[in-house]
Amino acid sequence: MLQQVNGQSSGSDAHGRESLREDLQAFLGGEAPLHQLDDLTKVNPVTLETVLRCLQARYTADTFYTRAGCTLVALNPFKPIPQLYSPEVMQEYHTAPQPQKLKPHIFTVGEQTYRNVKSLIEPVNQSIVVSGESGAGKTWTSRCLMKFYAVVAASPTSWESHKIAERIEQRILNSNPVMEAFGNACTLRNNNSSRFGKFIQLQLNRAQQMTGAAVQTYLLEKTRVACQASSERNFHIFYQICKGASADERLQWHLAEGAAFSWLPNPERTLEEDCFEVTREAMLHLGIDAPTQNNIFQALAGLLHLGNTRFADSGNEAQPCPLMDDAKCSVRTAASLLRLPEDPLLETLRIRTIRAGRRQQVFRKPCSRAECDTRRDCLAKLVYARLFDWLVSVINSSICADPDSWTTFIGLLDVYGFESFPTNSLEQLCINYANEKLQQHFVAHYLRAQQEEYTAEGLEWSTVSYQDNQTCLDLIEGSPVSICSLINEECRLNRPSSAAQLQTRIESALAGSPCLGHNKLSREPSFIVVHYAGSVRYHTAGLVEKNKDPIPPELTRLLQQSQDPLLKVLFPADPEEKSQEEPSGQSRAPVLTVVSKFKASLEQLLQVLHSTTPHYIRCIKPNSQGRAQMFHQEEVLSQLEACGLVETIHISAAGFPIRVSHRNFVERYELLRRLCPGAAPSPHGPPPDEGRSEWSPGSEQATLQALLQDILHTLPALARAPAEATLAPVHCGRTKVFMTDSALELLERGRAQVLEQCARCIQGGWRRHRGRKKERQRRAAVLIQAAVRSWLTRKHIQRLHAAATVIKRAWQEWRVSTDLRSQGGQ
Structure with a gap:
């Protein structure tokens, strides 16, 4: 039986013997200590016990991420480690030539998915499935991945584009605190448990820059609004408005300091999620202005007062249940905050409307005390569920990009973890x-x-x-x-x-x-x-009723009478609704249950996942107490067994995660034949582009086999160490080429080398061309200059000849006139 360890010295003699045995085994076997093994495929032998010991050794050494083949194992440290997720660390993994050679990290998975989207080999949408028990750290992991993509995928060059990308990045990050405030709660196993599932599509354009995102949610646990298990809490937002609102706001919302609310258990517990200002600031960045925020928080305060509305048993079944004495003020306050008329509110909660007969005659029947409580809870759940859906639609309208502006996406799936409580109902069954x-x-x-x-x-x-x-x-x-x-x-x-x-x-x-x-x-x-x-x-108990999730139509009609601007948006008046509220007899539409809707949405999600290349992060919870430096072997062992981690390691150690079709392999790597001097041109070389679609399978296979043999000869030359080539096998299947990550790395290295050689040849040819062109231009310039100088000289001589002629003629005329004057004087 495995010993349970809590981070302290438990059984010092046994612990000392175990440590001595590990040191001796490492010394004799020449193996690295367990805490230095970054990949569980290197553990020898691969068993649950050795994997468990390796994870415990790394957890003790404050190393919380470990590779397990295709999967990343993430241990929840239960303590803040800001330096592990800083922007500098993000850039380190993003700019690393080979991020897989760095220490295991969630940013390794993030960068791999990002590079896969950029890859020229069969680019396809990517997804990251973050799984694990409740409290294992899934929400934190998804949050860090969103920050990582916001940093690495939003780096355009122009200043205007940079401001647009910065705004998109900020809105995507601001969606997190809003959704966590309205959708997360403190449970027995997790102080920040997601009470809904979400799939986030980070949308990328052709330049792999993030242009937007889209959020899809699944099965909000709306029953938590009106019913919380022992030692659990309501959604974070209720505590935030009570603790973080100003004195004036609390006065406006009738939230007196220290006031007790039935739907607000354990208010004395202070959690880091109780951050009202962060939520308000995030909502403002998402386009929810201050007046709308005030309407939201006022409605939430109205729900809290509605929860204090309690009914007494009626002595007469023909009379509605009276209110408790201390509940009269609460129902009045709730009606005021929800901006509903008080009398119709009470009437709706206490009197049921029944339609019967062919003429759909309306009968009014007083409800029992239990029915009144149920209708009150249903009203609160209805308002909160509509509010949550509206918030998701606002977030999507704020961050979603135009369909023409993005081509691929990276999906992040953060779904509720496996749950098992003392009392489990329909919510846990669906989860x-x-x-x-x-x-x-x-x-x-x-x-x-x-x-x-x-x-x-x-x-x-x-x-x-x-x-x-x-x-x-x-x-x-x-x-x-x-x-x-x-x-x-x-x-x-x-x-x-x-x-x-x-x-x-x-x-x-x-x-x-x-x-x-x-x-x-x-x-x-x-x-x-x-x-x-x-x-x-x-x-x-309660399974069938929860699955029906009945909403009395009079509750919807009541909320449509609200004068609150937000509730008017959430419950618009529908003129056709009256005729569809209570279909009778055989015309009744089939019941669309909670399970049916959830199953349909789950199938749709899985179709999206099947269309992507998935990556897996397994979050492991070291202990159920949520304490740092505590590692319970039995609890971790059960999680390792449940997720089939050992089988994953075995398949990953012997598998080939990279697979490329024959055609794409030939088109991408045929240029590597340049690195093999003895390789003769293939007799089946690829024809021009217009003829590639007419390849016969036989000629393509022959081309591939010849090319593959030449490439295999180039691997030793590409490897930096002799052993690197032997550890990078490439296998040719019937329709695909299979290889490991190291083989792909060698091939890409050789391809880059050939492209670099080609680039140098092109650059040399271009420089020679430019040199010859410049020489011709120089010679032409000399000829032109000589011609111009000759022309200028001729023009100058002509001008001199003309001037000399003029002077000569003038001199001759002067001599003639002088001679004539002298002869006349004689």
């Missing part, structure tokens, strides 16, 4: 169902698909066994009978059924599934599902 689907995506894409592709391509491969969770998914979503189908059927039948009856039906219909269990000692109706990450007991 764990999503985790099962993501685990299946990882298994299908990497573990199973890679091995099947190696076999189909004819590569020599020893099959690695792995844990498949298809049986559990068949139990949850399978056809024709599954947990989801049974719950949905209960909703469609719309018949009264107890929690015990639902439990009995699930157990009898799915008794043959090995992933279904039952705790006979439990007094409450429940069933157990054996997930890949562990067994979870789900309580059947």
Whole structure:
């Protein structure tokens, strides 16, 4: 049995012997200490125990990131380490020629996905799937990756473009605090737990500059607004407005200091997420002005006062339930803050409207105390869910780029982690169902698909066994009978059924599934599902009602009467709504349940993921207490087993993550034949571009084989060390070429070398051409100058001749006149 370690000396003798054994093994075997192994594929032998010891040694040495083949393992340090995520570190990984040679980091994965988008080899959209238990650090990892891309993918040259990119970058980063304030909460296992799933598309243009982003959310846990488990809290934003608002604002929103609210448990706990000014500043940058913010916070304050509205039992079933004495002020304040008329608000909460008969006659029936509480909670959940969806739409309109301005994207998936609480209901079932689907995506894409592709391509491969969770998914979503189908059927039948009856039906219909269990000692109706990450007991009480998620139409009509500008946007008046509110008899539309909607959105997400090249970050939670320097081996071991990390390491160590089609390989690397002096021109060389589409498979295969042999001869010359070439195998499959990262690095190095030689030849030819051209220009200039000088000389001589003629003629005339005067005097 593994010993549980909490960071202190526990059993000094045993610890000393273990350390001595490790040192002796490292000395005799010549191996590096465990904390220096950056890649778990280098652990020898690869077992759960050795992987666990390596991770623990690195965690003790404050090294929290480790490669596991295609996956990055991230241990949550549970303490701030700002120097690990500084802009200088981002630039270091971004500008590094080979970032994979640096220490493992989430920025390594970020830079790899960014370079893959830029790659000229079959560029394709990229995605990063961040998975792990609740509290393992998924939200923090996604936040740091967004900051990384905002820095490295927003660097245009012109000043105007730089200001635009800077504004986009700021808006994308500002979406984080807003969504975390309205969508995150403190749970038993995580102080900043995401209570919704989100997939962020970072949109890039052809120059790989980030032009915008788009956010898609999944299954907000809106029930948390009105119901919080013991020792848990409501969404962060409620605590922020109570703690961070000014005195005038608290007076305006009727939030007296120290006031008690039923829906605001554990207000004494101070968390770093309670940062109201950061949220307001971020909302302002996203285009939500101060008046709109005031309307939002006023509505949230109204929900808090609505939660203090309590009802008493009515002595007469024909009369509505009276308010508790201390609740009269609360309902008045709630109506004022929501800008609703007080009497219709009370009437809607206490009286149910029933439509019956062919003529749809309206009957009014007073609600019981429990029904009043349910309608009050439903009203709060409805307002908050609409507000959250509106915020997401505002964020998207602020950061989303025009469809024509981007060509590729990098997706970041931050989904809720696996959850198991003392009481688990529909929310936990959906969350764990999503985790099962993501685990299946990882298994299908990497573990199973890679091995099947190696076999189909004819590569020599020893099959690695792995844990498949298809049986559990068949139990949850399978056809024709599954947990989801049974719950949905209960909703469609719309018949009264107890929690015990639902439990009995699930157990009898799915008794043959090995992933279904039952705790006979439990007094409450429940069933157990054996997930890949562990067994979870789900309580059947309330499952059907939560799946229906009924919204009484009179609640919507009431909110449409609000004079608040924000609520008018959230609940616009619909003239056609009345005719569609209560369809009767056989005209009733099929019920669209929570499970059905969630399943559809999940399938759509998986289609997007399947269309991208995925990268995986496995976040591991070292301990359940959330304390630094504490490593619980048993808890970490269960997480390693659940995610199939050892199988991943085995396949990654022997696998070929880079695969290129024959045609693209020939087109990109045929120029490497220049590095092989003995290589003769291929008789099957590629024809001109216009004929490439007419290649026959035989000629292409022959060209590839000849080219591949020549390239393999060039690898030793490209390698900086003799061993580098042997560690960089290239294999030719039936339709693709398979290689490791090191082989791709060598090929790209050789290609860059050839291109550099070609560039030098082109530059030399261009310089010779320029020299000859300048020489011709110089000679032409000399000839032109000589001609001009000759012409100028001739013109000058002509002018001299003309002047001499004039002078001579004048002199002759003067002599004649002088002679005539002298003769006349005689």
